Amino acid sequence: MEYHAIILAAGQGKRMGAGKNKMFLNILDVPVVIHTLRAFEQDAACLGITLVINKAEQTVFKDLLEKFHVTKVQRIVNGGKERQDSVYSGLKAVSGEGIVLIHDGARPFIKKEQIADVVQSAASTGAAVLAVPVKDTIKKVESNKVIETVNRSSLWAVQTPQAFRLPLILQAHDYGRSINAEVTDDASLVELMGRDVAVVKGDYRNIKITTPEDLFFAEQYLRALKRGD
Ligand code: CTP
Ligand code: MG
Numbered sequence: 001m002e003y004h005a006i007i008l009a010a011g012q013g014k015r016m017g018a019g020k021n022k023m024f025l026n027i028l029d030v031p032v033v034i035h036t037l038r039a040f041e042q043d044a045a046c047l048g049i050t051l052v053i054n055k056a057e058q059t060v061f062k063d064l065l066e067k068f069h070v071t072k073v074q075r076i077v078n079g080g081k082e083r084q085d086s087v088y089s090g091l092k093a094v095s096g097e098g099i100v101l102i103h104d105g106a107r108p109f110i111k112k113e114q115i116a117d118v119v120q121s122a123a124s125t126g127a128a129v130l131a132v133p134v135k136d137t138i139k140k141v142e143s144n145k146v147i148e149t150v151n152r153s154s155l156w157a158v159q160t161p162q163a164f165r166l167p168l169i170l171q172a173h174d175y176g177r178s179i180n181a182e183v184t185d186d187a188s189l190v191e192l193m194g195r196d197v198a199v200v201k202g203d204y205r206n207i208k209i210t211t212p213e214d215l216f217f218a219e220q221y222l223r224a225l226k227r228g229d
Pocket of ligand 2: 011083
């Protein structure tokens with residue numbers, strides 16, 4: 001099933017503490033954002049990519065796309081202060097009624113099969129997310145004291161990509177803006193409208209590069225992939 005991808009790269013990577021946007025950090029000599037873009041570059045069902053970036057980094061991104069021969073980026077748009085502002089910029093630039101997939105530039109290990117699953121689900125339900133069951137016991141903590149232990153059996157850690165019919169996610173973002181909702185993913189806005197979001201089981205390896213340990217894992221994992229393990 002065909003789709004258009006919005007790839008988010010307009011963050012600052014503060015938790016990585018690298019002093020620059022983590023999109024530009026290398027995993028085995030290739031920048032994080034290029035690994036991510038390649039996943040979509042190599043997926044025939046991806047019709048095109050809207051890349052959302054920081055305005056000040058435009059030249060760096062353009063140079064990288066050229067250097068690594070990325071051809072599917074149809075447009076580069078400027079992101080905003082919060083992630084949801086960046087998504088909104090991306091959505092506004094896309095047209096049509098089809099399936100739009102929203103993906104963190106910081107998740108370089110996304111696989112074609114997972115993309116296909118979440119896109120397929122969104123095509124039939126309107127909104128779908130990839131997620132994995134939580135493995136750790138989760139406790140609610142305040143001032144270093146346990147407030148509550150949450151029953152793990154129904155907890156899932158939600159990832160990207162998240163896929164939607166374009167009119168639905170646009171409506172959800174407009175609604176979210178009208179009530180000043182602050183959310184950390186796009187599906188939350190669909191949920192706020194009282195609409196269902198389907199959950200598709202993803203893969204624990206689809207990590208988000210967030211803190212320095214993640215880069216260590218990423219490098220080892222990529223080495224294993226290259227060896228064909
Ligand atoms: N992102 C974005 N625009 C923002 C904030 C985040 O496009 N205003 C993107 C990031 O580039 C990243 C994805 O959203 O690919 C997920 O966000 P996160 O992991 O939080 O990245 P950063 O915001 O860059 O990192 P941090 O929160 O540590 O500063
Ligand atoms: Mg962030």
